[in-house]
Amino acid sequence: MPDELDNSDQPPAASSGLPAVPPAAREAAGRLLAAGLGRSGFCDARPRLGVILGTGLGGLIERLEGERILPAADLGWLPRATALGHAGCVAWGRADGRCVLMLQGRVHRYEGQPKEALARGVNLLAAAGVDRLLLTNAAGGVATGLDVGELVLAEDHLDLARAGCSAGLAPGRQSGVVYDQQLTAAAARAAGRAGSRCRLGVYAYVVGPCYETRAEYRMLRRFGADVVGMSTVPEAVAARDFGMRVVAASVVTNLARPDRPVDGAATAGEEVCRAAATAADGIWAIVRELLR
Numbered sequence: 001m002p003d004e005l006d007n008s009d010q011p012p013a014a015s016s017g018l019p020a021v022p023p024a025a026r027e028a029a030g031r032l033l034a035a036g037l038g039r040s041g042f043c044d045a046r047p048r049l050g051v052i053l054g055t056g057l058g059g060l061i062e063r064l065e066g067e068r069i070l071p072a073a074d075l076g077w078l079p080r081a082t083a084l085g086h087a088g089c090v091a092w093g094r095a096d097g098r099c100v101l102m103l104q105g106r107v108h109r110y111e112g113q114p115k116e117a118l119a120r121g122v123n124l125l126a127a128a129g130v131d132r133l134l135l136t137n138a139a140g141g142v143a144t145g146l147d148v149g150e151l152v153l154a155e156d157h158l159d160l161a162r163a164g165c166s167a168g169l170a171p172g173r174q175s176g177v178v179y180d181q182q183l184t185a186a187a188a189r190a191a192g193r194a195g196s197r198c199r200l201g202v203y204a205y206v207v208g209p210c211y212e213t214r215a216e217y218r219m220l221r222r223f224g225a226d227v228v229g230m231s232t233v234p235e236a237v238a239a240r241d242f243g244m245r246v247v248a249a250s251v252v253t254n255l256a257r258p259d260r261p262v263d264g265a266a267t268a269g270e271e272v273c274r275a276a277a278t279a280a281d282g283i284w285a286i287v288r289e290l291l292r
Contacts, residue, residue, distance in 0.1 A: 021126050028127065031074070069089050126239075150196075153198065155201065157233050
């Protein structure tokens with residue numbers, strides 16, 4: 001294991017009241033450090049920002065200065081991503097002179113992954129010392145008045161798949177507040193300054209992989225959801241349990257029209273990827289803000 005993981009910046013262990021990082025995740029972080037992350041300045045940075053890039057947003061790694069890319073399979077810890085728009089790579093580089101670590105894609109429950117695998121990316125980031133985490137995703141717009149390409153930053157979520165009980169958490173450990181209010185407000189302001197439409201809202205997590213029916217959209221509105229998606233919540237809950245400050249940004253890629261007649265149109269994965277990519281400037285502005 002590289003020395004960088006043995007210094008005073010090592011993530012807290014279970015004795016601090018936080019869960020222990022799985023040994024295999026620490027070994028994977030060691031491989032990541034040996035591949036160059038340990039020489040990038042990331043280990044000495046404050047804050048240490050990790051980003052998980054959702055559908056259609058993988059191209060953001062190209063904005064990093066001096067980026068380095070490693071196939072996730074080389075680490076021997078992250079499960080193989082099979083969903084459209086998830087390349088399955090780990091990247092790091094600089095933004096405004098500060099180093100950031102990014103996961104280019106994630107796995108989902110509907111891919112047949114066991115529940116514990118959904119938080120493996122967070123385990124890796126925790127082992128690398130991440131203390132701030134930006135989660136991004138493509139989501140369906142449920143609330144009225146949303147536009148495709150608009151950002152919705154989570155102030156809370158609806159866990160309709162009970163992910164909080166399946167991400168390796170001890171019962172009763174998780175705080176009721178998952179998303180960092182101060183950082184989320186700052187992120188929303190930064191996205192707005194970059195020209196992105198942005199609001200705070202509630203993210204509803206469902207297993208998928210199918211898109212919602214009109215009746216389900218009506219149900220979600222009554223529940224108070226603003227957007228709906230098939231990821232993020234397992235990672236957010238696990239990250240908060242590790243003591244990270246979490247911000248989650250959804251890109252609205254399709255809109256719920258539960259009261260309109262059926263027109264035969266269907267949402268396609270390729271369209272979701274294209275719509276998500278239109279919000280890249282706003283997401284990048286949030287990355288820069290969270291590095292401050």
